[in-house]
Amino acid sequence: MSNIPQIGQLAPNFSTPDQNGNLVTLDDFKGQWIILYFYPKDGTPGCTTEAKDFTDLYPQFSTLEAKILGVSPDSGKSHAKFIDKHQLSIILLTDPECQLIQAYGAWRLKKFMGREYMGVVRSTFLISPERMITYTWPNVKTKGHAQQVLTKLQEQL
Numbered sequence: 720m721s722n723i724p725q726i727g728q729l730a731p732n733f734s735t736p737d738q739n740g741n742l743v744t745l746d747d748f749k750g751q752w753i754i755l756y757f758y759p760k761d762g763t764p765g766c767t768t769e770a771k772d773f774t775d776l777y778p779q780f781s782t783l784e785a786k787i788l789g790v791s792p793d794s795g796k797s798h799a800k801f802i803d804k805h806q807l808s809i810i811l812l813t814d815p816e817c818q819l820i821q822a823y824g825a826w827r828l829k830k831f832m833g834r835e836y837m838g839v840v841r842s843t844f845l846i847s848p849e850r851m852i853t854y855t856w857p858n859v860k861t862k863g864h865a866q867q868v869l870t871k872l873q874e875q876l
Contacts, residue, residue: 723824723842723857730755730846731822735790738798738811740757742786745850752785752875753846757825759839761793761801761811765861769841770807772865777808779869782817783876784848790814790825791839795847824857 724731724747730753734744754773758766768825773780773787787809793801798811812819817839820826825842828835841859844852845868854871856864 723855724844724852726852726854728852730844730850730852731819732850733812733819733822735812735814735819736795737803738795738813740795743810743812744824745846748786748839750784750848752783752848752872754780754785754843754872755790755819755823755846756788756841756843756868757790757839758841760791761797762784762804765841766791767801767805769859769861769864770801770809771805771812772861772863773809774805774807776865776869780872783872785872786810788812790819792820842866843868845875847875 732745734742737743739852760766789809789814795813798813814820817826820839825840827840829838842860843856845854847853853875
């Protein structure tokens with residue numbers, strides 16, 4: 720089980736493809752706020768709600784110079800279909816080996832219908848322009864989450 724990066728720590732760097740196969744690193748967003756969120760699977764109800772909510776609030780995040788990056792183990796092709804189907808305006812990163820997911824402590828023990836297994840636990844990190852973690856949500860409930868993140872970002876400014 721990975722450790723979850725804590726508030727005040729430098730955010731772990733990464734280099735992973737986006738939905739179009741372009742390599743994305745944390746350093747690509749120098750000087751900007753980053754909302755880095757981890758979710759289990761494209762197209763599932765909770766993940767769709769979360770992605771659409773972040774997209775709906777994207778104009779407000781943009782005016783605050785914040786980028787929204789979603790991460791799941793899904794393929795770039797899956798991400799591209801998910802984006803097209805729901806007209807998402809966020810960047811989705813693919814992490815099939817779960818290295819980025821593990822680096823941020825989002826690969827954890829889950830329980831469902833009495834069964835325990837390892838999987839992606841919905842988690843979000845607010846990262847400052849200086850790459851510091853300023854807030855974490857280690858166990859996200861999707862309803863209202865994007866608004867909570869926007870409110871927390873506004874408090875940071």
